[in-house]
Amino acid sequence: MSDRAVPTPSRSRPPRGTVDPRAPRFAAAITSVLLLITVFFGLTGLSTAQASDGAWLITQASVTERILDPGFLLLLLAAVLFLWSVAWPRTAPWGALYRKAVAPRLAPPTEWEDARPPRFAQGVGLFVSAIGLVLQLFGVPWALPIAAAMAFVAAFLNAVFGLCLGCQLYLLLQRAGILGRARPASV
Structure with a gap:
């Protein structure tokens, strides 16, 4: 049982403040597909394109062109999610x-998992995506695909191996006394 897991009492509803640990992995799987597509468009789009003289096209593009880049729009969608x-x-x-279509099957x-670490991990994904979006708006080459790739790696590790990097960061910060107090193991 992980540091985040809470044994399941025999009841139909989850204990307050907990989630089915399979739900974040399901969400991470879908998110990783979205982010992989974003990385592809980031690598083939405006963020990495160079003119024949070797200048980065993103530095010459208008803000509107940077926003309308498919990689930007997909990373914006991921950030909104x-x-x-x-x-x-x-x-x-x-x-x-997950709750409507997958869990009933x-x-x-x-066991149940404390909902705070996965929620914190989503915040880390938001932060990384927002950095990539802002740097794209400022015309920084390669920023968008790098941010999307970082978010993809984290989502992929969670989906495939159950390793939630944001959750581990949350637990590390919690043990250091920087974030919230630990919940008691029993519910």
Whole structure:
């Protein structure tokens, strides 16, 4: 059992402040696909393009052209989804899809996970995406695909291996006394 897991009492509803640990992995799988496509468009788009004289095209592009770049629009979509998951986790699309379409087809979870670390991880994804978006607006070459790639790696590790980097960062900051207090193990 991980540091975040809470044993499941025999009840139909999850304990308050917990989530099925399979839900964040499901969301991470969908998010990683979106971010992989974003990385592709970032690498083939305005962010990495050079003119024949070797100058970066992004530095010569207008702000409107930078915004309309497909990589920018996809990373903006990812950032909006991260924001949605942080601000309104009960209505976030991937969580709602999991609860309505996937969870009913699975056996009930054997344990629940504290909801704070996955929510913090979504905030980290939002932060990384926002940095990439802002740097793209300022015309920094390669910033957008690098930010998208960093977010992709984190989402991929969570989806495939169950390693949530943002959750681990949350637990590290919690143990250092920087973030919230630990919840008791029993609910």
